[in-house]
Amino acid sequence: MDIQVIGVTGLPLIQKGDDLPALICDRVTFEDGDILTIASSVYSKAKGFTRELSTISPGADAVRIAAKTKEDPRFVQAVLDSSTDVLLEYPFILSEVPSGHIGVRAGVDHSNVEDGRIIILPPDPMGAAAEVRDAVHKITGKDIRVLVTDTCGRSFRRGQTGIAIGWAGMTAINDYRGDTDLFGHVLEITEEAAVDEIAAFANFVMGESHQGIPAVVFRNCRMWNGHDSVYFTREEDIIRAALRETKKN
Numbered sequence: 001m002d003i004q005v006i007g008v009t010g011l012p013l014i015q016k017g018d019d020l021p022a023l024i025c026d027r028v029t030f031e032d033g034d035i036l037t038i039a040s041s042v043y044s045k046a047k048g049f050t051r052e053l054s055t056i057s058p059g060a061d062a063v064r065i066a067a068k069t070k071e072d073p074r075f076v077q078a079v080l081d082s083s084t085d086v087l088l089e090y091p092f093i094l095s096e097v098p099s100g101h102i103g104v105r106a107g108v109d110h111s112n113v114e115d116g117r118i119i120i121l122p123p124d125p126m127g128a129a130a131e132v133r134d135a136v137h138k139i140t141g142k143d144i145r146v147l148v149t150d151t152c153g154r155s156f157r158r159g160q161t162g163i164a165i166g167w168a169g170m171t172a173i174n175d176y177r178g179d180t181d182l183f184g185h186v187l188e189i190t191e192e193a194a195v196d197e198i199a200a201f202a203n204f205v206m207g208e209s210h211q212g213i214p215a216v217v218f219r220n221c222r223m224w225n226g227h228d229s230v231y232f233t234r235e236e237d238i239i240r241a242a243l244r245e246t247k248k249n
Contacts, residue, residue: 003220011027020043022135034217035146038149038215082097101121129166147164162200194226202216
């Protein structure tokens with residue numbers, strides 16, 4: 001398998017109302033089976049999923065948490081507004097968003113955006129990926145796969161990496177259960193988070209500062225079989241349970 005990785009360069013600074021799929025298609029020639037990865041921040045900017053800090057009035061909880069985290073209470077309020085469940089308040093806010101993704105500060109970001117403005121994660125990242133996939137197909141006639149990515153920290157390890165928060169045209173998990181290894185042993189528990197592995201490499205190409213590459217195309221990636229149950233249920237998630245106990249104490 002010879003995989004080609006293509007950073008989509010030359011995109012302008014995206015503004016609300018821009019046709020992001022069309023701008024990407026102007027700069028890359030797609031082939032059937034390609035995987036297009038798009039940073040959630042640039043999708044959100046195109047769709048207007050941003051907020052002006054000056055328009056946000058922090059509530060009591062935001063003021064209380066901000067006093068501990070040393071953040072702008074208006075920013076904290078935006079995080080709370082984007083969250084369906086707060087698992088941790090300090091030393092940083094760790095919360096769940098409507099899509100089921102759990103991340104620091106609900107993915108609300110104030111980097112790579114004008115001063116005084118913050119970017120919110122797409123409220124329906126799966127729908128966003130499907131929308132972009134359909135748009136590219138209408139423009140090019142090509143059947144591609146799409147990932148919407150975000151950056152996320154990891155327990156027990158320093159540094160951020162890209163993860164997939166939305167995908168279309170593929171399953172999130174490459175399920176090896178029932179397959180055999182090189183020695184004929186039947187695999188019983190192996191489930192590979194294929195979309196996260198691709199998102200992580202895409203993030204490496206995109207960069208985290210001024211690189212200006214919000215979209216990356218992967219070519220010649222094989223197909224796989226699996227499922228989309230990438231998030232643990234509340235009953236399965238031992239980390240969530242442990243955080244709950246910490247919060248009580």
